[in-house]
């Protein structure tokens with residue numbers, strides 16, 4: 410169970426909310442910033458702190474010591490491992506593909522959150538599934554048959570995410586948000602790690618959260634790009650469920666400590 414009690418406070422992990430809701434008749438009654446109140450069998454729990462899902466982005470890892478980096482994440486409190494696939498077409502950079510993910514999968518104990526920054530992603534869904542993807546995130550612009558692609562990912566038994574770029578408004582998600590498991594909000598222009606967080610993303614997170622409630626969606630909001638120990642609290646308070654962090658984790662002298670700090674928010 411993802412609900413636990415410590416020092417007078419109930420903690421809950423958002424990822425388990427769906428299951429908890431079914432098992433225990435649990436209802437979220439309010440989400441003011443990073444604190445939420447919940448009701449279980451009509452008893453309102455006094456205080457619930459939201460814990461963000463943390464997903465270190467392997468793009469910022471030392472690829473000469475990839476196994477060591479993946480094992481570091483295994484030992485950490487991180488929940489997912491974020492894997493950025495770039496084709497040099499949809500984004501100006503080229504990163505890695507299914508072959509690298511297949512090797513990473515042999516070592517990682519974390520959920521593999523694959524972010525496809527490539528043209529015609531549906532041509533490769535099967536390959537990424539075979540390589541070990543647990544989630545596949547696709548960009549709206551790359552999918553003329555977005556609904557169909559989302560359904561295809563889900564039919565393969567994977568979680569489906571839709572990614573939007575900084576210039577895309579939240580309203581673009583209106584017709585798809587009820588069908589997706591994850592909304593991946595780019596808080597930098599995709600292609601490179603180590604960029605500055607675009608501040609307007611905070612407003613966009615609030616708008617997406619509102620849309621999620623209005624449409625009765627259970628999608629998680631995942632923020633990708635420029636997440637630091639300095640801005641993560643604000644991002645979570647705006648309504649983010651997941652924090653992708655590349656440089657903040659792998660660029661740190663104490664990556665385990667950096668992940669621990671992100672989880673504390």
Ligand SMILES: O=C(CO)[C@@H](O)[C@H](O)COP(=O)(O)O
Pocket residue numbers: 466468469491493524597598599600601602603604633634635636653654655656657
């Ligand atoms: O998808 C991307 C960049 O396109 C991100 O996942 C970055 O890899 C995040 O890196 P940092 O901004 O955290 O260094």
